[in-house]
Amino acid sequence: MINRFLRVRENSEQICKPLFIEDYSLQASEFVSPPKWHLAHSTWFWEEFLLTKYDINYVLYNEDFYFLFNSYYNNVGKRVLRPSRGLMSRPSVAEVYSYRKFVTEAMVRFLNTNLTEDILAIIEIGINHEEQHQELLVYDIKYILGNQPTFPVYQDSFKTKLEIQAPNFIPIKSGLYKIGHQGNSFCFDNELGIHKVYVGDFEISANLVSNRQFIDFIVADGYKNFNFWHDDGWSWINNNKIESPLYWHKIDNEWWNYTLSGLVKLDLDLPVMHLSFYEAFAYSEWKGCRLPTEFEWEIASDKFQWGQLWEWTNSAYLAYPGFSKVAGALGEYNGKFMVNQMILRGGSVATPEGHSRKTYRNFFTPNMRWQFSGLRLAK
Amino acid sequence: MINRFLRVRENSEQICKPLFIEDYSLQASEFVSPPKWHLAHSTWFWEEFLLTKYDINYVLYNEDFYFLFNSYYNNVGKRVLRPSRGLMSRPSVAEVYSYRKFVTEAMVRFLNTNLTEDILAIIEIGINHEEQHQELLVYDIKYILGNQPTFPVYQDSFKTKLEIQAPNFIPIKSGLYKIGHQGNSFCFDNELGIHKVYVGDFEISANLVSNRQFIDFIVADGYKNFNFWHDDGWSWINNNKIESPLYWHKIDNEWWNYTLSGLVKLDLDLPVMHLSFYEAFAYSEWKGCRLPTEFEWEIASDKFQWGQLWEWTNSAYLAYPGFSKVAGALGEYNGKFMVNQMILRGGSVATPEGHSRKTYRNFFTPNMRWQFSGLRLAK
Amino acid sequence: MINRFLRVRENSEQICKPLFIEDYSLQASEFVSPPKWHLAHSTWFWEEFLLTKYDINYVLYNEDFYFLFNSYYNNVGKRVLRPSRGLMSRPSVAEVYSYRKFVTEAMVRFLNTNLTEDILAIIEIGINHEEQHQELLVYDIKYILGNQPTFPVYQDSFKTKLEIQAPNFIPIKSGLYKIGHQGNSFCFDNELGIHKVYVGDFEISANLVSNRQFIDFIVADGYKNFNFWHDDGWSWINNNKIESPLYWHKIDNEWWNYTLSGLVKLDLDLPVMHLSFYEAFAYSEWKGCRLPTEFEWEIASDKFQWGQLWEWTNSAYLAYPGFSKVAGALGEYNGKFMVNQMILRGGSVATPEGHSRKTYRNFFTPNMRWQFSGLRLAK
Amino acid sequence: MINRFLRVRENSEQICKPLFIEDYSLQASEFVSPPKWHLAHSTWFWEEFLLTKYDINYVLYNEDFYFLFNSYYNNVGKRVLRPSRGLMSRPSVAEVYSYRKFVTEAMVRFLNTNLTEDILAIIEIGINHEEQHQELLVYDIKYILGNQPTFPVYQDSFKTKLEIQAPNFIPIKSGLYKIGHQGNSFCFDNELGIHKVYVGDFEISANLVSNRQFIDFIVADGYKNFNFWHDDGWSWINNNKIESPLYWHKIDNEWWNYTLSGLVKLDLDLPVMHLSFYEAFAYSEWKGCRLPTEFEWEIASDKFQWGQLWEWTNSAYLAYPGFSKVAGALGEYNGKFMVNQMILRGGSVATPEGHSRKTYRNFFTPNMRWQFSGLRLAK
Known part of the structure; x- marks a missing residue:
């Protein structure tokens, strides 16, 4: 489980590797989220549904982040309205990565303790949740870059191939x-x-x-x-x-x-x-x-x-x-x-x-x- | 069939009886049509799908009406856009009733001829179509009157009654x-x-x-x-x-x-x-x-x-x-x-x-x- | 003064003579007012600034009208918002004319009493106010009719003529x-x-x-x-x-x-x-x-x-x-x-x-x- | 003149010193431009009105930039529409600074040649133009940072002081x-x-x-x-x-x-x-x-x-x-x-x-x- 967790955390960051710092904060359309937001929100999820609930030693990385990177969860408090996600140049990209690191490490410590079935079920959801954001990251990166006048290259990945055409x-x-x-x-x-x-x-x-x-x-x-x-x-x-x-x-x-x-x-x-x-x-x-x-x-x-x-x-x-x-x-x-x-x-x-x-x-x-x-x- | 046809035509007009002339042309919201438009459009339907197609002697009541009272039928030509329906004070209410009379009489003559199964099927649709507009007329009249500051009375009809409350x-x-x-x-x-x-x-x-x-x-x-x-x-x-x-x-x-x-x-x-x-x-x-x-x-x-x-x-x-x-x-x-x-x-x-x-x-x-x-x- | 007052009142109605009942309630654009509204509002003005203030015997024609036909006067109370003026089919045109008659007659009685300079000054404003609405009536009627697909004729009046072209x-x-x-x-x-x-x-x-x-x-x-x-x-x-x-x-x-x-x-x-x-x-x-x-x-x-x-x-x-x-x-x-x-x-x-x-x-x-x-x- | 030119160029960059890379590309409102855009547009101005017109040896830094950083000048060609300025994460901040350096150096060479009165007048306008963008930069930076939930500090400058209160x-x-x-x-x-x-x-x-x-x-x-x-x-x-x-x-x-x-x-x-x-x-x-x-x-x-x-x-x-x-x-x-x-x-x-x-x-x-x-x- 720890390995799977670490692999998922690592994959989210791999997807962002080819980006420039400038690309991380952009919201190219109301339905698109900035890459930085995906990285932070998928981190917030672990804080919100596991660390703050089940790890009594856990101290929030930053109270503001807890508020800023909530998404559509009406039951968790006042959300940052979706369209303004793209107006946040702060926290910086570096700080978001440091937030990720902090929470990943806290989760690893937590995963090394004795966990109930209920908690394991939420971790499973957290992993699947972060995977969904990985896919959204790819969509959003493509939309952000693909709507710029200079058509920048991301990298040579996520390619489809020919489908075999028979039998129909x-x-x-x-x-x-x-x-x-x-x-x-x-x-x-x-x-x-x-x-x-x-x-x-x-x-x-x-x-x-x-x-x-x-x-x-x-x-x-x-x-x-x-x-x-x-x-x-x-x-x-x-x-x-x-x-x-x-x-x-x-x-x-x-x-x-x-x-x-x-x-x-x-x-x-x-x-x-x-x-x-x-x-x-x-x-x-x-x-x-x-x-x-x-x-x-x-x-x-x-x-x-x-x-x-x-x-x-x-x-x-x-x-x-x-x-x-x-x-x-x-x-x-x-x-x-x-x-x-x-x-x-x-x-x-x-x-x-x-x-x-x-x-x-x-x-x-x-x-x-x-x-x-x-x-x-x-x- | 003739009687049924005449009864449907008569019912549409009965629904409008309690209205003032001033009420007929109003479009209280984008999804509401003026009563005058319903009366004319349900008339246009008979012209479009029966008289002009199958009655070789039929001459249009008015070329303009043929254009104005078309509704969502993309296959019949350029439509009057929905939201502007409420900006037509002309033709007058009196003229719309005269249009109805003209088409009803032409239809009666047509119904007295020998009609194929196919044509009878379209007449059936026309009757059901006009019935649907009767129901919409009631909705639209209620919306038009019910959104005015003086809350005018229409008439004491279309009332619901108590539902029997058992067994549940x-x-x-x-x-x-x-x-x-x-x-x-x-x-x-x-x-x-x-x-x-x-x-x-x-x-x-x-x-x-x-x-x-x-x-x-x-x-x-x-x-x-x-x-x-x-x-x-x-x-x-x-x-x-x-x-x-x-x-x-x-x-x-x-x-x-x-x-x-x-x-x-x-x-x-x-x-x-x-x-x-x-x-x-x-x-x-x-x-x-x-x-x-x-x-x-x-x-x-x-x-x-x-x-x-x-x-x-x-x-x-x-x-x-x-x-x-x-x-x-x-x-x-x-x-x-x-x-x-x-x-x-x-x-x-x-x-x-x-x-x-x-x-x-x-x-x-x-x-x-x-x-x-x-x-x-x-x- | 009485004659001038009566002439102004009469002129407003003359301008509306060529209209159909259907034309009176239409608001063809946000900046246009329905002719009925002009007739009623220019009547309300006399009620508001003269009769209710200086004629102790005056009883309002209708409390609702007093509310409905106020215009942009923020100091007089809650206004009917401009864009919804065109959604009022009621009061009817006939009733608006009867409102006009009632107020005109009350004003004639009032004008026959001894009036101070201050009051005469307000009457002068009232006359000029109603004249301004006469001009707006012409603009609005033209806009209402001129934006209908059938281009209806109003009447052969308010025409410009050639300007003499010299000296320049x-x-x-x-x-x-x-x-x-x-x-x-x-x-x-x-x-x-x-x-x-x-x-x-x-x-x-x-x-x-x-x-x-x-x-x-x-x-x-x-x-x-x-x-x-x-x-x-x-x-x-x-x-x-x-x-x-x-x-x-x-x-x-x-x-x-x-x-x-x-x-x-x-x-x-x-x-x-x-x-x-x-x-x-x-x-x-x-x-x-x-x-x-x-x-x-x-x-x-x-x-x-x-x-x-x-x-x-x-x-x-x-x-x-x-x-x-x-x-x-x-x-x-x-x-x-x-x-x-x-x-x-x-x-x-x-x-x-x-x-x-x-x-x-x-x-x-x-x-x-x-x-x-x-x-x-x-x- | 060269010194004045260099001072102006330098000042624009000084204003941006306290920014994070993330801040440069943000457009917080339709009337705000991203800092990166100001830096690039005030550079484009020298290219457009001086170098491409009067310096026969000048070769554009980048054809795309010439298009991208034009502003409201309808006479110069198709503009990037204002609201989309904030969707350009590319070119990067580093590249914009390198664009500035390239043009500043070309201008210095140009300023060392013999210049007519007409050209000097345009240079004067260019300097004043860049100064205007310096003031806009301050407004825009304040708006970008001041509308973020974390209220980031820029720096302790551009402060007003007490006005002497007498005589009134x-x-x-x-x-x-x-x-x-x-x-x-x-x-x-x-x-x-x-x-x-x-x-x-x-x-x-x-x-x-x-x-x-x-x-x-x-x-x-x-x-x-x-x-x-x-x-x-x-x-x-x-x-x-x-x-x-x-x-x-x-x-x-x-x-x-x-x-x-x-x-x-x-x-x-x-x-x-x-x-x-x-x-x-x-x-x-x-x-x-x-x-x-x-x-x-x-x-x-x-x-x-x-x-x-x-x-x-x-x-x-x-x-x-x-x-x-x-x-x-x-x-x-x-x-x-x-x-x-x-x-x-x-x-x-x-x-x-x-x-x-x-x-x-x-x-x-x-x-x-x-x-x-x-x-x-x-x-």
């Missing part, structure tokens, strides 16, 4: 299936409530849709024909003048793509990424197919390889039967988002190894696309 | 149920795709929640405790300073209520109405219960009386398996809204008689509450 | 001039504080700029060259996509103009109207001239004919030396606007006869152009 | 005065157009209003009585919930003040600073006095000491008679702002030595108060 559609038989996380390994509360779901016959693609395939949609004026779009999606593309996936740039009639390795020519064979739900849905409509439901995806997921990109499903994020929120701040983790969000399944090249599983329920509002999201067809 | 919860057995409209009678496209759904054991209340019960939630500071709310709901009540259902006013420490009969003391025994999904959900959380899913509601609906108020369910509005949009403008009717909306089931005192049925899927975004909406608990 | 520039000698209203006749408080102003030699045009001349500016890409514009003006034309004066429409490469007589071809010989200060300034820059100051205008005004359109000057609206606000609500009339506004001098075809004079100081924010405003060059 | 009002005789910059020394174009202005008898205070005096206004509910405020000012304080000067914090019933030395108890004897025009005007109304005009200020300025804080006048920023814009980008410097701004006269502790003079016309929109602004009464 995998048939699945109708039946009553068991949905939800089984067994004793860790899962989030929203995966629980194992329950039966009846699913009719369907087919699901073995591969993600590629850039080449998505360009066909653009060329066919897919972004200009409302018949493929939800009413809200149509407003969204028109209000935001959206005509291609995020990070695509048409220069001299050729498609270029901002990647973590910089601005490069679009690789047509790679899976299309940075799609909103609206765009994924519109593509599937145009193609005469549809998106799978999250249940179909879970049932079929043993039949294909997944994990390059999170995959939009046509399921809204709702509670499983019997779901109930944990009391207190940890209960805010997932339950309070169960409206206005669509489910994504799978994982991405930015997901920490071992973090996801086939029952994992990721979710975003349908207009979000800075996450590493793609699209698999069903019919 | 009805138990339903788990099993695989058939969902969706069966038989040959009319239904909307979104009710089709009959399919099996597995549902676990559950209980559902025989009665809607009453004003008296809802006041308990307010008194218990339900509007001030985020643990009962979705994150989006919490933002919504705080940004809009919402502390009670719509049309409630606390005057000298007593609850008053704007009704179509004017401003009256709140009747504690009536079902609570004008709730958003967020409020219905928060109430059920506070009560230790939950909202039924739309499937549970449909399965149980034979066991209780319904129809006073539309009932929020915890189901998002999504396509049934096998759903496909009709080609062309009629296909825009329901399909394009299948995101970001929650399902309501049942009907209301403002629903035209015979318009609804147990498979009927009504839907609104979770913040809407000017519609006649209430709440039934499940567990 | 009138030279004025430098010197120390007396500025401000002199004599005992009525004027507004902002015209007082007679004071000396030194003005250098200048020349001022005998004529307003014509539509024909303004088209030259458009053709020369005047709206596209920021060198002619203030920084704020440049933002304003770009944010609002402004490429011509208000009410101009380019149809099939010809300029059409919405007038109170309907949509007609632009008459090139008439003075250009419905300009913002920004546009007037930009034109003068392009022409290598400038706008006169309000002092230059006042000094030169005996040398040319004025009164067709209000004329933008390059003077900001500021207090004259020695200006002081009247105590109480009447003091709010002019003083509180003395920032962020530019001065217009003269009068317009919509100004009631005898209302303006050469020392009259009209003012609007520099982006306003629904008023009847034009432009005279100086150098 | 200085009488000035009426007469015809000459206004505008005289002589051959440098001034901005907006100070030119020497002209005569007639001014009546007036009195002006020898001292700025102090914090102690301003607290009397707050205690007397000055922020809650609209009679002291312009209509726009009243909206501004209500919409922004303003109840004290900027950087004041009431903690446990005592006034604290964020200063460049950190959060300290308010020193009652110092001049009140960080006032908007609206607040300065309201105070003077409450006091039964008024603000001086810019002409009165200029005429009286030899009779009192000034230079601690910029002083709001009751004059709008308008062109002097005969003013004309320089052709090209340099002409955008002052002329395009001559609307919607009020004049401040004097100088502040943040003004570089020798930069201001009695004819200097500073200006801001009436709601701005992050600049070092105070208030002197007249009557």
